[in-house]
Amino acid sequence: MKPLSSQPEPAGPAVARRKLPAWLPLALTPLLLAVLAAVALQRQHGVLAASLLATLLVLLLAVVLRQLVLLPRRRLATQQRREQVTFDAAPDGIVRVDQNGIIRMVNPAMLKLSGYQRDQLLGQNVSMLLPQALRARHTVSMAGYFAQPRTRAMGEAALELLCSDGSLRPVEISLGHWQEGTQRHAIAYIHDLSERHAFERSLQHRATHDDLTSLPNRRLFKALLQQAALRSGRQATRLSLLFLDLDHFKTINDNFGHAVGDTVLIEAGNRIQSVLRSGDVLARLGGDEFAVLLGELGSPDDAMRVAGKLLEVLKVPYTLRHQQIYSGASIGIAFLPDDAGNVDTLLRYADMAMYQAKQNGRGHFACYSHELNARAHEDMLIHSRLKEALAQNRLQLHYQPQVDVQSGLLIGAEALLRWHDEQLGQVSPERFVAVAEATGLILPLSDWVLEQVCQQICRWQQAGTPLRVAVNFSAHQFNQPHLAQQVAAVLQRSGAPAALLDIEITETVVMARPDQARNQIAALVALGCSVALDDFGTGYSSLTRLKDLPVSKLKIDRSFVQGLPGDSNDCTIAQAIIGLARSFNLKMVAEGVENAAQLAYLREQGCELYQGWWYARAMPAEALSELLQAPQTVQA
Numbered sequence: 108m109k110p111l112s113s114q115p116e117p118a119g120p121a122v123a124r125r126k127l128p129a130w131l132p133l134a135l136t137p138l139l140l141a142v143l144a145a146v147a148l149q150r151q152h153g154v155l156a157a158s159l160l161a162t163l164l165v166l167l168l169a170v171v172l173r174q175l176v177l178l179p180r181r182r183l184a185t186q187q188r189r190e191q192v193t194f195d196a197a198p199d200g201i202v203r204v205d206q207n208g209i210i211r212m213v214n215p216a217m218l219k220l221s222g223y224q225r226d227q228l229l230g231q232n233v234s235m236l237l238p239q240a241l242r243a244r245h246t247v248s249m250a251g252y253f254a255q256p257r258t259r260a261m262g263e264a265a266l267e268l269l270c271s272d273g274s275l276r277p278v279e280i281s282l283g284h285w286q287e288g289t290q291r292h293a294i295a296y297i298h299d300l301s302e303r304h305a306f307e308r309s310l311q312h313r314a315t316h317d318d319l320t321s322l323p324n325r326r327l328f329k330a331l332l333q334q335a336a337l338r339s340g341r342q343a344t345r346l347s348l349l350f351l352d353l354d355h356f357k358t359i360n361d362n363f364g365h366a367v368g369d370t371v372l373i374e375a376g377n378r379i380q381s382v383l384r385s386g387d388v389l390a391r392l393g394g395d396e397f398a399v400l401l402g403e404l405g406s407p408d409d410a411m412r413v414a415g416k417l418l419e420v421l422k423v424p425y426t427l428r429h430q431q432i433y434s435g436a437s438i439g440i441a442f443l444p445d446d447a448g449n450v451d452t453l454l455r456y457a458d459m460a461m462y463q464a465k466q467n468g469r470g471h472f473a474c475y476s477h478e479l480n481a482r483a484h485e486d487m488l489i490h491s492r493l494k495e496a497l498a499q500n501r502l503q504l505h506y507q508p509q510v511d512v513q514s515g516l517l518i519g520a521e522a523l524l525r526w527h528d529e530q531l532g533q534v535s536p537e538r539f540v541a542v543a544e545a546t547g548l549i550l551p552l553s554d555w556v557l558e559q560v561c562q563q564i565c566r567w568q569q570a571g572t573p574l575r576v577a578v579n580f581s582a583h584q585f586n587q588p589h590l591a592q593q594v595a596a597v598l599q600r601s602g603a604p605a606a607l608l609d610i611e612i613t614e615t616v617v618m619a620r621p622d623q624a625r626n627q628i629a630a631l632v633a634l635g636c637s638v639a640l641d642d643f644g645t646g647y648s649s650l651t652r653l654k655d656l657p658v659s660k661l662k663i664d665r666s667f668v669q670g671l672p673g674d675s676n677d678c679t680i681a682q683a684i685i686g687l688a689r690s691f692n693l694k695m696v697a698e699g700v701e702n703a704a705q706l707a708y709l710r711e712q713g714c715e716l717y718q719g720w721w722y723a724r725a726m727p728a729e730a731l732s733e734l735l736q737a738p739q740t741v742q743a
């Protein structure tokens with residue numbers, strides 16, 4: 108208990124006073140005057156007049172006395188009643204004790220606060236309301252308190268009240284004492300601090316924890332990481348940091364709404380926690396990013412094993428609103444002191460490694476390496492230069508002809524992005540498209556491509572050489588919620604007929620979320636476009652899924668074309684894909700045809716279309732226009 112400070116007199120209950128009543132001199136004075144007046148009157152006017160006056164004076168005296176005696180009593184009674192009501196209705200607990208610390212009075216609020224009945228408290232020592240450890244100290248404080256001179260001291264203390272059920276309640280106590288005759292009394296006003304403490308705790312929790320998942324937030328995580336780094340420095344141990352980012356989270360939010368997105372985040376947090384040990388720390392850093400600080404671990408392999416387990420639990424689809432929602436995660440790992448010397452760098456490196464994992468195709472983990480650092484710097488440069496190039500319209504589209512295998516006639520083209528940067532030189536689309544995917548720049552980039560392609564389709568149509576053009580759709584672009592409406596808007600704006608627009612989506616993107624993909628493809632087909640499954644054979648299509656997809660073409664990946672006709676494995680795969688396309692009544696396009704032998708083999712197998720350097724590389728639109736204007740000869 109804090110020492111009590113001296114304060115002005117407390118407002119205690121009414122105290123009886125033992126001194127001569129104030130009305131006595133007032134009453135006696137008129138009595139004396141009445142006697143004197145009666146004596147004087149008797150001498151002048153006789154006994155009758157004196158008696159009359161005396162009676163009148165006595166009556167007057169009686170009235171005055173009644174007022175003088177009864178009024179203060181009434182006032183006192185009213186005051187006592189008011190104090191009793193205040194005592195009973197006070198929101199704070201009030202306890203009155205005598206100088207031995209024995210409880211003499213308690214108000215209803217105190218009974219409510221402590222959980223005791225009145226008769227369990229009255230007559231007991233007030234120390235019963237304190238935790239055992241405080242009782243001895245309290246007795247000494249009370250003795251010192253009562254030993255103070257008659258000046259009525261008052262003090263405040265914050266302590267814990269021991270309630271009837273054994274629980275401890277934080278309270279603030281204000282004390283006062285006074286003397287009645289030889290007896291000393293003390294009164295304690297007890298204010299419950301539980302609510303205020305709970306509020307303070309919730310403020311503290313909110314400042315350090317994430318509202319949605321209740322996991323530690325970035326601020327707390329960094330503080331814990333800092334402590335762990337100091338400990339590991341002293342003990343010469345290794346710290347492993349895992350940086351997790353949920354895959355496709357933006358798409359989940361866009362497609363299913365934020366409530367579903369929130370549930371996925373909570374569920375993901377629970378799944379991660381289920382893999383971790385008690386000494387590990389999990390935090391939500393913001394958005395769809397989580398971080399895990401692994402406790403004592405021997406080798407980096409252990410961290411990778413944990414990352415592998417996390418990927419396993421996170422790739423299980425979430426069943427929400429009777430739907431399967433696919434997400435998965437990408438994880439970056441960095442070690443202290445192996446990779447970084449301080450926690451900020453450690454976090455940055457783990458983030459970089461996560462970014463690398465995403466580029467490796469999502470659903471993977473990657474460990475930080477110094478090469479990665481160099482690569483990350485290059486990615487940042489590519490991102491900023493690409494953004495600028497897009498804004499300044501410095502990107503180009505080239506078109507690679509698609510040719511009928513049997514007739515050799517040019518029947519379409521695939522639009523392929525090209526970018527020459529002053530500083531970086533010619534950057535391969537494989538490289539910059541991956542950076543754009545990882546940074547979100549892919550969406551404005553894809554919009555630009557679609558807009559340009561549709562305008563080009565119109566130009567060729569207006570020139571009398573209409574041509575089907577295929578556009579590559581990225582994963583991000585394909586998973587947008589209102590994709591078909593966006594495509595319809597571009598078609599309308601440009602005036603390009605939907606029938607001349609082919610859309611290529613990789614098998615992997617489609618099979619990652621086949622149900623949603625089927626709906627997206629159906630919506631695109633409803634516009635009048637055709638959809639082709641690109642890089643076919645590199646993913647894992649189930650035949651049932653394939654049967655359900657409203658696609659019209661399969662594009663056999665160039666990695667299977669390369670070995671034709673010498674490599675028996677490539678031949679088997681090519682034959683199987685061609686057979687599959689035929690059974691599902693789909694057109695077949697072979698890509699990456701570089702020589703006559705490959706083309707001859709494909710023709711023999713019945714493949715319908717091809718593209719590749721054998722016929723032509725991707726070229727600017729003007730060059731293809733010239734090719735289109737030239738008379739085409741049908742092969743024999």
Ligand SMILES: Nc1nc2c(ncn2[C@@H]2O[C@H](COP(=O)(O)O[C@H]3[C@@H](O)[C@H](n4cnc5c(=O)[nH]c(N)nc54)O[C@@H]3COP(=O)(O)O)[C@@H](O)[C@H]2O)c(=O)[nH]1
Nearest residue numbers: 523524536537540556579580581641699700701718719720
């Ligand atoms: N989302 C978008 N992706 C795009 C876009 N433009 C290109 N890309 C993707 O980038 C990847 C690499 O493309 P690129 O370097 O242009 O390679 C394409 C062809 O040039 C190449 N090709 C064609 N014929 C041959 C050949 O005979 N040999 C050989 N070695 N390569 C050849 O193949 C690539 C075409 O690939 P695909 O898309 O699978 O048909 C690539 O993944 C592009 O998709 C864009 O606008 N948006």
